[in-house]
Amino acid sequence: MSRPYRSVLYIPAANQRAMEKARTLAADAIIFDLEDAVAPAEKPGARDLLKAALAQDYGGRARIVRINGFDTEWGRDDAAAFATGADAVLVPKVSRPEDLDAVTAIVPDTPLWAMMETALGMLNAAAIAAHPRLQGMVMGTNDLAKELGSRNRPDRLAMQAGLGLCLLAARAHGRVIVDGVFNAFKDAEGLRAECEQGRDMGFDGKTLIHPAQLDIANAAFAPSEAEVDLSRRQIEAYEAAIAEGKAVAVVDGRIVENLHVETARRTLAKAQAIAALAG
Numbered sequence: 001m002s003r004p005y006r007s008v009l010y011i012p013a014a015n016q017r018a019m020e021k022a023r024t025l026a027a028d029a030i031i032f033d034l035e036d037a038v039a040p041a042e043k044p045g046a047r048d049l050l051k052a053a054l055a056q057d058y059g060g061r062a063r064i065v066r067i068n069g070f071d072t073e074w075g076r077d078d079a080a081a082f083a084t085g086a087d088a089v090l091v092p093k094v095s096r097p098e099d100l101d102a103v104t105a106i107v108p109d110t111p112l113w114a115m116m117e118t119a120l121g122m123l124n125a126a127a128i129a130a131h132p133r134l135q136g137m138v139m140g141t142n143d144l145a146k147e148l149g150s151r152n153r154p155d156r157l158a159m160q161a162g163l164g165l166c167l168l169a170a171r172a173h174g175r176v177i178v179d180g181v182f183n184a185f186k187d188a189e190g191l192r193a194e195c196e197q198g199r200d201m202g203f204d205g206k207t208l209i210h211p212a213q214l215d216i217a218n219a220a221f222a223p224s225e226a227e228v229d230l231s232r233r234q235i236e237a238y239e240a241a242i243a244e245g246k247a248v249a250v251v252d253g254r255i256v257e258n259l260h261v262e263t264a265r266r267t268l269a270k271a272q273a274i275a276a277l278a279g
């Protein structure tokens with residue numbers, strides 16, 4: 001991963017004040033939303049506001065534009081308006097790779113991201129992840145729950161199959177993947193628990209809906225000091241073992257082999273990327 005995506009904040013593109021505010025918020029990435037967070041009457045105006053916002057400096061934050069679907073009256077115009085000027089275009093409700101082909105025809109150069117939020121999208125996750133223009137995937141757990149008719153539980157039982165399929169697909173094809181939103185934006189403990197669940201599953205970060213959620217996601221998806229320290233010690237111990245002609249080291253009572261060293265190096269690289277973003 002060349003840049004961190006611990007916290008990916010949605011901002012309605014009709015909300016000029018929030019877009020301005022985001023230039024100083026501690027988000028690794030921003031999704032400027034033209035889709036569900038913008039009322040139909042506001043869609044054309046939101047496009048203009050977003051154009052002006054993207055001319056501003058967002059520092060190191062990745063700027064992702066979520067367009068409307070091509071089955072709506074706004075989708076194609078959104079794609080044409082943001083074919084350049086953003087770091088990525090996020091396509092809603094991607095159910096098959098052909099949904100991305102349609103956008104590619106209008107957005108030939110900017111990387112694409114896919115909202116993974118339909119039942120068919122879950123079943124086609126591998127083919128979607130393999131699309132050559134795809135850079136990242138975003139779980140849309142609200143729409144998925146709506147399609148499944150499932151109930152929300154703290155352990156996200158109903159989401160597990162879809163989350164797992166999309167993670168497998170993203171990792172198999174080297175794509176970024178971020179978890180869905182936690183709707184109860186005043187419930188810090190609930191958010192922390194869900195961030196930790198997503199992190200432990202392997203997600204790169206979490207999509208968020210309110211600035212109050214940023215610190216929790218940033219902390220949950222960053223390597224802790226203990227993890228950084230352990231990674232350094234694992235690398236040192238493994239290099240010492242190799243120098244002695246051994247292939248296995250032991251650190252804190254656990255074996256360290258070449259694969260663990262790869263993970264340790266990735267942890268250090270992630271910590272460095274986060275530090276670079278902050279500095």
Ligand SMILES: CC(C)(COP(=O)(O)OP(=O)(O)OC[C@H]1O[C@@H](n2cnc3c(N)ncnc32)[C@H](O)[C@@H]1OP(=O)(O)O)[C@@H](O)C(=O)NCCC(=O)NCCSC(=O)C[C@H](O)C(=O)O
Pocket residue numbers: 009010011012017018019021022033036037115117139140141142143144180181185209210211
């Ligand atoms: C949820 C909200 C409607 C709450 O808004 P509000 O009541 O105005 O919040 P606050 O008064 O607490 O706001 C405090 C200040 O923070 C700014 N703010 C609020 N939200 C954001 C934001 N997202 N980004 C940047 N800044 C934000 C306010 O402007 C206040 O600033 P100030 O005036 O200076 O004090 C609101 O948070 C909101 O609209 N959130 C985003 C909702 C959204 O984007 N929804 C769509 C994405 S989720 C989705 O679609 C999921 C997916 O597709 C799926 O299927 O799961």
Ligand SMILES: [Mg+2]
Pocket residue numbers: 036115117140142143
């Ligand atoms: Mg959705």
